[in-house]
Amino acid sequence: MDRSGRPRLGFIGTGVVATALARGLTDAGYPIAAVHGRNRRRAQALVAGLPGAILAPSRQDVVDAADIVVLAVSDDAVAHVAASVRWRPGCAAVHCNGAASLDLLRAASDGGAEVGVLHPLQSFANPDQAGRLMRGSCFRVEASSERLRALLEEMASAVGGRPFVLGADPTLYHVSAVLASNYLVALLDLAASLWTEWGATPEDGLRALLPLVRGTIENIDALGIPAALTGPIARGDAGTVERHLAALRALAPHVMPVYKELGLRAVSVALAKGTIGSEQARRLEEALGSPDALSGESEGGAGCA
Ligand SMILES: NC(=O)c1ccc[n+]([C@@H]2O[C@H](COP(=O)([O-])OP(=O)(O)OC[C@H]3O[C@@H](n4cnc5c(N)ncnc54)[C@H](OP(=O)(O)O)[C@@H]3O)[C@@H](O)[C@H]2O)c1
Structure with missing residues (x-):
């Protein structure tokens, strides 16, 4: 946590959702500790707009530097990316896949991390309109602990979103979206x-x-x-x-x-x-x-x- 008690955030993935969330949370005062993406040029461009963030040479460096790591990668890559790093108690892994639950992050929970989902119920076609679109959007929040759920709800609210807990398997919710x-x-x-x-x-x-x-x-x-x-x-x-x-x-x-x-x-x-x-x-x-x-x-x- 930083001096204000806010979690230090890390991002793996540099696509449209990573960019939208990282920019929005930075504007809301969250410290972004580190970012890593396969595409170095995109990762550099993202980090350049995030004061204090480092361009992490590996995924592991993001996990080591952050309290909450957002795995904002393609749906099918989440489980593999989560399994490719060492987790520790006290940190959390979060994905943004609307159709999936916490089980995608089994590797992280096996490593002692808390696990969660932060799914913006919005269509982001490019990161430049995403900040505006996040305001007023619902965010599905799910977490393995009350503590992480509260932190994710605060993050969703900080970018102008309306957090909610579905309390059911999310597949049909995603079909609806x-x-x-x-x-x-x-x-x-x-x-x-x-x-x-x-x-x-x-x-x-x-x-x-x-x-x-x-x-x-x-x-x-x-x-x-x-x-x-x-x-x-x-x-x-x-x-x-x-x-x-x-x-x-x-x-x-x-x-x-x-x-x-x-x-x-x-x-x-x-x-x-x-x-x-x-x-x-x-x-x-x-x-x-x-x-x-x-x-x-x-x-x-x-x-x-
Ligand atoms: N876009 C939306 O409207 C929206 C809305 C709500 C939730 N979501 C969710 O947000 C998450 C990210 O979606 P997005 O729209 O931001 O996707 P995106 O713009 O296509 O970005 C995907 C990111 O994942 C990385 N990636 C893909 N396969 C990977 C692999 N095997 N290993 C490591 N990194 C990999 C990509 O790296 P490269 O740049 O190197 O390809 C890229 O950084 C998904 O779970 C999606 O369901 C998206």
């Missing part, structure tokens, strides 16, 4: 790709769709679900949905499965909103789940995944 974030990107990629059907580019499509996406997110934030749902399914306009399906069958059959799956979910949301009744729901579900639509999809959809 992937659906809400990564699959939103995939969905917009699919939506924008349709613009090539009339000679525009996917980039044109994305630029046109983004204000719609922002408006939808604002509605979800202000009104919640189901109130935020609009569009043909919320209105019960089955004729429009049937026209969509006919066009997809003819021009873009690969989009049918996702359109129908999410459409069926939207029917449930519309029912919960109360803007359609059971008869309209039945007609929509028939269109979205009908064997006719399915056979049309397979006729034209040799490329369907």
